[in-house]
Amino acid sequence: MPEFIHSERSPKALKSTRQKARRLLFEDLELRQLMAILGLGVAGDSWSDDQYAGQNYDPNGTVNFAQNWVDLLRLKKGVDVGSPGPFLPTTENPFEHRGQGTAFNWASSVSTTLELLLQSQDIGIIDQYAEGDLSHAVLMVGNIDLQPNSRTTLSNDDFKDAYAKIYLGEYQNASEIDQYVIQAITSNIEGALSTLTSVATKTILTTIPDPGVTPHARAEFPDASKRGLVTAVINTINTRIKQIGAKYHVPVVDLAKLSETIFGTSLAPITTRNIGGRIFDNAAGNAKTNLFVNEVGTTNEANLPHTVYQAYIANAIMEGLNVGYGENLTKFTEQEIVTMAGQTYGGTNTFPVNYRSLVTLPPVTVFVDFGKDSSPSDDFNERMREVATARGIPQLSSTTGGELATLKANILTRLQNAFPGVTINFTSVAPGDTRFETIKVGKISASVPGALTSPLGQGEFDWLNINEASIGHVFPDLIKQSLDGLNLSTLTRANQLRFLENILTFYIAQEAGRGLGLSSSDAYGYSQITSANYANTGGVQYQDFMSGDPALGFSMSTFNGTPTFKFSPLALAKLQMGHWLNTSTIATVPEVGTAHATTATAQVVPLTTTSGSASFKVGVVQGATIGVGGQKDLYKLTLAANDKITAQTFATEVYGETVPLAIDTVIKIFAADGTTLLYESDNTLLGNNSIGQNGTTKVDDDSFVTNFVVATAGDYYVEVTAKSGATGTYDLLLGATLNNAFPWQNPTNALNVNNSTGNNVITAFDALEIINELNSPRIADPITKLLPAPGPSGPPPYLDVFADGRVTAFDALPIINYLNANPVGSVVAPEFVPSAGEDTSSFDVAPGLLSNSSTNSGSAGEETSANQVFLPLDPAAELLLLNSYVASNSSGEDIEVSHSEAADIALAELLAEAE
Known part of the structure; x- marks a missing residue:
């Protein structure tokens, strides 16, 4: 942590970090309600200053002053930025010079990032938060630090000199640029943000737009390639700003990306932009069609965003508040933007902007705490030693880079891959930020009554991820006891490690999911499981992470092979709605x-x-x-x-x-x-x-x-x-x-891929249709595996057994499981003809492994009741079993299914990461 200059500031010291009871808010339910913004604090420079409206649209007019994003939110959206001024310097804060402004807007037209700290803008905001006056804040600063001033007017201030010095190559080397520009600016920004987040303000941080596209920069610094040198520095600063936002857990609104969307790059800036059917110019001055205005009292200097550009900035800020904090602000339409600029709307929208792409949310961190050897009652390594002893397998190596270290690393990788489309960072290193989910792996379950009746894991159910610091547990000692029906000693060392990796990954994800708003019932979120049959689904839920609750028909044999743990659509929808987890379109x-x-x-x-x-x-x-x-x-x-x-x-x-x-x-x-x-x-x-x-x-x-x-x-x-x-x-x-969303699934029998008629048999050919498509895609997209709209290429074959619009190994697995579970006839000619009205729903989706535990054969004379669990056949062996099938084609000729057709998919396609 750098030593920020604000640590020495005395005006209005941090008198309170505990806000008074906030009006209109209910603390316990705040994030669950569509709450209005109590008040919005602003820290920044001339882009946000209350005195922004200093230039008329036309020289002789007295109306239609330029308005910045703060004005627009205050006047058009009713956002409270405080009562009107004047706000003059005081003995407490001699640097304050906001003049005729609003109480919560601390931005000053002369503020660099350093001057923002000297003016105590950030401290002013958190004092107002402590008084219960505001709830949100925006930190938008850095534009003045890199302002492209004319070389003849530069002072000795390194900040105000930075653009020209980089452009002219006057820094001695890259380390000077890093020290005097990049580090200086980002350290000051981090200092302000650390203050703003020292209390529970809902803060937005912004990146710095590249001023190389402005009329002033193009006129005073005409060499585009040299402007590109400054652009590279700004890009580095903005990358660090996003890292700072993640560190302090605040959304970052990328105004640099917005600027590039509107104006292009400093190497190739655009000259006009069609907005709402009207042409606006990348020029500065009083004209209504200009996108920039000049600093008050100048003719071509320090170009500032005009009302149209500021309206887009306002929309980006509102998107950050909506996405980051669940607010419900409606963005300005193109018609509203054009009208606010004094123009007539052209009748159509001509410049849409993807505002969501401008918002970077901080990742949700899940800390997988494996404990320490020094605390054997709370240590993963100790639990694994107990598992090894109980199962009669050699102890796992605990040396640096040994088996235990590899096991931990593999678990983290599997977890990261298991939460698709969700901004979660799994780590085994304790985060510096206090806002993270914790899963303790290795704690003994002595505090939990009962042995096998106890849950194998415990976690707080946190609907919508309201609590950013919930704690869950995984108890390997209970896992150890639950393995009593399995003899791991007969497996190879690689398979033993694979088994442990699978089961631990599953349970960690189970408890992490609970802390993010998922429940065990989400396992029934597949369309094939209905209210009529979900009480006994024959193991279909095994593939889902959230099926760890024993009441779901949990089977240890799930963890043999290399299953791809998946979430149901219901679980994915809940993750999509979770606070910080994703961008909700729901x-x-x-x-x-x-x-x-x-x-x-x-x-x-x-x-x-x-x-x-x-x-x-x-x-x-x-x-x-x-x-x-x-x-x-x-x-x-x-x-x-x-x-x-x-x-x-x-x-x-x-x-x-x-x-x-x-x-x-x-x-x-x-x-x-x-x-x-x-x-x-x-x-x-x-x-x-x-x-x-x-x-x-x-x-x-x-x-x-x-x-x-x-x-x-x-x-x-x-x-x-x-x-x-x-x-x-x-x-x-x-x-x-929706019923008709999957035209590539056979509506009569999902397993009948080749749509055989008459006796409607299910044979190995149905699985091979899918396997061949995976090996050599003819219909599906080879990258995304998505199926096209039905056409001349099919269906049939009905490749979407799993009903997700794609072709993956999960489409082949239920057919293989069905054939294994119903070995009617001999191994030479296996086929199964469903009886009229027979329920095949339990085979419509993959159970997550190749063998159902209830159909596995034990040793000679061994009891194989349904209540016992046996380790299934090795996956490779089952795959070879499929390869040895001899099936009958339509002409009755026997055809042997060759190894090359099916074995290529092997574990990598059929059992590993199928997605």
Whole structure:
């Protein structure tokens, strides 16, 4: 940590880091509500200064002054930036010279990053936070440090001289540039940010736009290649700014990228931009069509963004607040932007900007704490020694670079790959920031009553990842006990290590998922598992990380081979909504303000397609309230025939555990008439357990409906009530799985890839169709594995067995599992003909391994009851078994399936990272 200059500042010392009770906010539920911004503090330079409006659009006019982003948010969006001034220098702060401004806007037109600290702008903001006056802050500074002043007007200030000195090559070497420019600027920015984040301000940090595109820089510094030298330095500064943002856990809004989007680069700046059907110029002055204005009192110096450019900056800041802190600010449209500039909208939008791409969120850090040898009761290495002793296998090497070190590194890599599209950083090094999830691996479970009845892991359920510092545990000693049905000593050393890597990765991800808002019931989020069959799914949930709860039919044989642990679309949707975890495109709305207990007043919930599945759409109602005993809340969905409804409430462990906050909800699904009850869910129930508990297990008072199939097209109503006349608050997740989203899946039988007719047999040819496509793609995209729209190339073959719009090993695995589990006929000619009406749903998706534990053969004379778990065949051996199949083609001629056709996929394709 550098020694920031603010550590020596005395004006208005950090008198409080604990904010007073903030008006209009409820601390416990703050992040769960669509809260307004209490007040917005601003620290910065002339781009944000209250006195920005110093230049008319036309020399003789007295209206339509240029407005900056702060003005626009204050005047057009109603964002509170404080009461009007004057704010003059005081004995406490002689550097303050904001003049006629607003109380929360500390930006000054002369502020470099150093002067911002000397003026105590950051301290002023946190004092106002401590007073309960504001909740958010923006730090936008650095433009003056790299201002392209004319060489004749430069002072001896290295900051104000920096652009020209880099341009002219006057620094002696790169280390001087790094010391006097890059480090100086970024250290000052970090100093201000460290102050702003010393309290719980919701802060936005911005990058520094390249001034080389401005009219002034192009006129005074005409050599584009030399301007490019400055651009390289600014890019380095901005990279470090993003690193600083991640370090202090704040979103970074990339104004440099916005500038390049609008103006191009300093090497090739654009001269005009068509916005809202009107042409605007990369020029400075009073004209309405100019994108820059000049500093007050100058004609061609220190060009500042004009209103149109500032409106785009305002949109970028609002996007940062929305994405980073869940605010609900609506961005300016092109029509509004053009109108604010005094122009007539051209009738069409002509310059769309991807604002989301401008926002960099800090990663969520999950610290996998393996403990220390010095603390044997809380140490991963000690637990692994116990596992080795109990299983009769050689001890794992604990030397530097040995087996234990490799095991830990492999676990982290597997975890990182297991959370696709989510900004999570898994580390075994304790983070410096206090905001991180912790999973302790190696702690003994003495504090947990019971042995095998105890959970193999424990973690706080954190819906929407509200708590950024939750803690979970994985108990390897319980894992050790649960291995009693397996003889690991017969495996090769590589397979022993692989088994341990798989099982530990699975459980760590299970508990990390709980700390990020997932629940074990998410294992049933696949479209093939419906409310009618999820209580006993035959092991189909094994592939999912969140199936670690023993009540889900958990089987140790899952961890043989090299399974690709996957999340269900439901789990991916929840991760997409989690705070800091991802950019949510999912509709999150408040409950309507009026009663909606009838079909006429039912609230319509907008649903958005998720990143987890092309067919799964979801929306969330946050902070819904049952204020009167017996109240009914109705939500309306409009669906097609055979679409599926998923619904889940979140009240317990979310809105408190005691009355009156926590409520026990009931979900009911009604037909279009609003009275015909189709389905009811009181609690979250999970299915049969293969290692001890029989029957169905209640795991939560919250209600859960998974993929309820609707018979006909029309309106459907989801009703939420509270039992026993209770009142309280809940969140509701609503999802719809579309029926016709996967045209490459055989609608009659998903396993019948080649669409054989007549006896409709399932043979090895069905698997080979997929294997050959994986080896030599003819239909699917060879990179993304996505299937195209149906056309002359098919279907058939119906390659999408797994129903995710792609061709992967998961499409072949359920067929192989089905053939293995149903060896009708001899090994020479295996085929299976489903009986009329026979349920094949348990084979529609991959169980995550090649053999079902209930069908494995034990040693001669060994009892093989369904309650016992046996290690399945080695995956390579099972693959060779497939290769040795001899199947019958349509002409009846016997054809041997050659090794080269199927074995090429091997573990790398079929069992390893299939995605």
